Amino acid sequence: MSSFDDPFDADRALNRGGCACGRHISQAEHERDAQIQCVAVESEEKRYEGVVASAVMRAMFPKDVARRAFLKGIGASTALAAISQFFPLKTATEAFAQGTGALEKKDLKVGFIPITCATPIIMAHPMGFYAKQGLNVEVVKTAGWAVIRDKTLNKEYDAAHMLAPMPIAITMGLGSQPIPFTVPAIENINGQGITLAIKHKDKRDPKDWKGMKFAIPFDYSIHNYLLRYYLAEHGLDPDTDVQLRAVPPPEMVANLRADNIDGFLAPDNICQRAIYDGVGFLHILSKEIWDGHPCCSFAASREFIATAPNSFAALTRAIVDATAYASKEENRKQIAAAIAPANYLNAPETVLEQVLTGTYADGLGNIKKDPKRVDFDPFPWQSFAVWMLTQMKRWGQVKGEVDYKGIAEQVYLATDMTKVMKEMGLTPPASTYKSFAVMGKTFDPAKPEEYIASFKIKKAA
Amino acid sequence: MTSLSLRAALVSCLMFAVFVLAWHLATRGTGAVQQMDPEYAKLMGITATQGKSAMPGPLEIGAKLWEHLNRPFYDNGPNDKGLGIQLGYSIARVLTGYLLAVLVALPIGFLIGMSPLMSRALDPYIQILKPISPLAWMPLALYTIKDSSLSAIFVIFICSLWPMLINTAFGVAAVRREWLNVARTLEVGPIRRAFTIILPAAAPTILTGMRISIGIAWLVIVAAEMLVGGTGIGYFVWNEWNNLSITNVIVAIVTIGVVGMVLDQILARVTKLVTFPE
Numbered sequence: 001m002s003s004f005d006d007p008f009d010a011d012r013a014l015n016r017g018g019c020a021c022g023r024h025i026s027q028a029e030h031e032r033d034a035q036i037q038c039v040a041v042e043s044e045e046k047r048y049e050g051v052v053a054s055a056v057m058r059a060m061f062p063k064d065v066a067r068r069a070f071l072k073g074i075g076a077s078t079a080l081a082a083i084s085q086f087f088p089l090k091t092a093t094e095a096f097a098q099g100t101g102a103l104e105k106k107d108l109k110v111g112f113i114p115i116t117c118a119t120p121i122i123m124a125h126p127m128g129f130y131a132k133q134g135l136n137v138e139v140v141k142t143a144g145w146a147v148i149r150d151k152t153l154n155k156e157y158d159a160a161h162m163l164a165p166m167p168i169a170i171t172m173g174l175g176s177q178p179i180p181f182t183v184p185a186i187e188n189i190n191g192q193g194i195t196l197a198i199k200h201k202d203k204r205d206p207k208d209w210k211g212m213k214f215a216i217p218f219d220y221s222i223h224n225y226l227l228r229y230y231l232a233e234h235g236l237d238p239d240t241d242v243q244l245r246a247v248p249p250p251e252m253v254a255n256l257r258a259d260n261i262d263g264f265l266a267p268d269n270i271c272q273r274a275i276y277d278g279v280g281f282l283h284i285l286s287k288e289i290w291d292g293h294p295c296c297s298f299a300a301s302r303e304f305i306a307t308a309p310n311s312f313a314a315l316t317r318a319i320v321d322a323t324a325y326a327s328k329e330e331n332r333k334q335i336a337a338a339i340a341p342a343n344y345l346n347a348p349e350t351v352l353e354q355v356l357t358g359t360y361a362d363g364l365g366n367i368k369k370d371p372k373r374v375d376f377d378p379f380p381w382q383s384f385a386v387w388m389l390t391q392m393k394r395w396g397q398v399k400g401e402v403d404y405k406g407i408a409e410q411v412y413l414a415t416d417m418t419k420v421m422k423e424m425g426l427t428p429p430a431s432t433y434k435s436f437a438v439m440g441k442t443f444d445p446a447k448p449e450e451y452i453a454s455f456k457i458k459k460a461a
Numbered sequence: 462m463t464s465l466s467l468r469a470a471l472v473s474c475l476m477f478a479v480f481v482l483a484w485h486l487a488t489r490g491t492g493a494v495q496q497m498d499p500e501y502a503k504l505m506g507i508t509a510t511q512g513k514s515a516m517p518g519p520l521e522i523g524a525k526l527w528e529h530l531n532r533p534f535y536d537n538g539p540n541d542k543g544l545g546i547q548l549g550y551s552i553a554r555v556l557t558g559y560l561l562a563v564l565v566a567l568p569i570g571f572l573i574g575m576s577p578l579m580s581r582a583l584d585p586y587i588q589i590l591k592p593i594s595p596l597a598w599m600p601l602a603l604y605t606i607k608d609s610s611l612s613a614i615f616v617i618f619i620c621s622l623w624p625m626l627i628n629t630a631f632g633v634a635a636v637r638r639e640w641l642n643v644a645r646t647l648e649v650g651p652i653r654r655a656f657t658i659i660l661p662a663a664a665p666t667i668l669t670g671m672r673i674s675i676g677i678a679w680l681v682i683v684a685a686e687m688l689v690g691g692t693g694i695g696y697f698v699w700n701e702w703n704n705l706s707i708t709n710v711i712v713a714i715v716t717i718g719v720v721g722m723v724l725d726q727i728l729a730r731v732t733k734l735v736t737f738p739e
Binding site: 114139140147150250257341344350354360361 | 608
């Protein structure tokens with residue numbers, strides 16, 4: 001987690017840059033405010049105080065001549081002290097320091113699905129990361145992926161927790177009207193698993209899985225692509241040899257107990273919940289397929305960014321802040337306790353603790369330890385998007401020519417994330433593409449078509 | 462008469478007692494208990510460690526119900542509210558959708574009932590729209606109305622419309638010829654005829670339709686809220702299902718039943734008021 005060296009450095013800059021002095025979001029605003037003063041000061045607290053004081057002074061003495069006369073008469077420091085007596089400058093300064101530009105919208109609604117992938121979005125509420133950015137965010141639990149998509153498209157939610165491929169699918173108009181969507185931040189990496197019903201505990205070789213029924217959370221999910229990839233690597237065609245069903249995560253455990261499905265590749269806490277209730281065991285963690293894979297994303301529409309850029313920036317900062325906090329192992333227990341109540345995940349705390357700390361029961365009587373079972377890193381690598389696009393094409397969800405780079409760069413806002421991370425005093429990666437390996441096979445984001453062609457089992461014509 | 466209702470009540474209680482006893486015995490938990498490392502057992506749930514049945518027993522349900530009844534109006538944020546608040550949301554939605562349906566169904570029903578032409582012309586539409594499941598409307602409503610709570614109300618509206626419409630039309634059409642003829646001889650105007658003769662004559666049939674409709678509306682709300690989420694008793698069921706808390710789900714089922722019965726009884730009373738002996 002190199003990108004999170006010190007997320008709680010009080011001195012980190014809050015502003016987004018954009019003008020010459022860095023205090024305004026645009027050069028135009030800079031010029032409008034230029035008459036106040038725009039000099040570099042050592043700390044931002046001081047700087048805000050200066051701005052606020054000038055504003056107060058200007059309000060008190062609309063005529064410049066009068067102000068100068070007043071200042072000349074009694075001296076600047078005396079004047080400041082005098083004003084402070086009847087105008088609480090300190091309070092005004094604090095209010096101002098919440099964000100750089102004025103927030104267009106303070107009351108925001110963010111939808112989430114109750115799984116541990118949503119940890120940063122959820123915990124930012126009880127642990128005050130939204131409030132720190134001056135936002136009043138309501139986190140709303142939602143029944144399923146299609147509903148969260150529709151509610152976000154309806155603008156009932158300003159932003160939402162979505163599966164990483166969903167914003168790509170929405171932008172491309174797959175399963176909905178094409179509406180430009182973006183992923184300013186990834187929420188979690190890893191943190192999924194293949195869980196099988198207890199009765200299959202001797203069938204650990206995927207070659208024996210022919211004819212089984214598996215649940216995945218959604219068609220446009222990393223789960224779908226990972227499970228298909230895993231099965232195909234073991235010689236099973238996921239379209240003909242097994243049955244894949246989209247089932248909302250909360251219903252998976254009930255279905256597994258009822259013997260409707262043989263297993264699932266699902267988000268945690270669902271995997272661990274199946275173990276906790278004694279109906280399933282963990283076959284493998286998703287990180288054994290692709291270590292560091294993205295799972296869920298924090299998504300917002302282009303329109304929201306255009307209409308409320310400052311609120312969007314503040315929201316993104318809150319998410320990055322929360323993600324940074326969640327990435328630290330020592331914080332995980334506290335987070336588990338914060339998100340367990342009925343208002344958030346509504347799950348037993350031990351289950352969440354096992355997921356987040358990575359010390360867990362595997363369902364077969366062993367205690368396993370893997371601190372990276374789930375991890376949090378907000379950087380939306382554009383190569384992630386390219387990989388998902390290759391899988392969409394591989395399994396026939398998209399057909400024909402695909403503008404891999406174009407779509408990836410339009411949806412995955414890696415450049416903006418780089419900026420936000422810099423402003424927050426974090427070190428973003430130098431590039432927005434990276435190569436990685438899935439089950440030992442290296443993926444080169446520059447050659448997506450060759451990558452698809454290299455697979456024996458695929459649907460793409 | 463009294464002795465009959467007394468005996469009926471006695472049999473009811475007896476059946477309940479037998480049912481609860483059977484339930485208690487069935488869920489006492491006799492599943493196989495495996496030997497487990499205590500460290501490991503700490504990470505597992507009681508269904509796995511103690512072989513406890515996944516189905517809660519009547520005692521647990523009772524305790525949970527008592528807990529909810531003791532604090533029905535707590536509010537722990539947007540996703541966790543007391544049972545009373547959730548019921549309030551659901552009832553408000555049902556009543557809004559239902560009243561809208563009444564406003565639409567009664568006039569149109571009157572029209573259809575009075576005009577044989579309109580009755581035949583509209584019949585195919587009513588027959589097609591009537592059997593559509595509420596949940597089938599939901600995606601369409603969400604997509605076009607673009608607001609989940611309005612969609613829920615719309616679904617209530619559309620589903621509770623038909624029984625009222627059909628019953629009103631039938632009731633109006635079935636007003637006895639003699640009464641209308643008497644009105645005609647006395648040269649009663651059409652509006653007065655509608656309100657003083659047809660309405661009272663058709664009232665029992667109309668109210669029966671309204672009674673069927675409120676039952677349907679209450680059935681629909683739970684399903685609609687499970688789908689759109691947010692608030693309401695349907696959301697409560699879904700949220701607890703999420704946590705695989707069957708205890709809470711059963712508590713909710715009992716509550717839904719009781720509220721449905723109360724709504725039905727209210728309309729039954731009103732129906733009694735307008736019924737007349739012939």
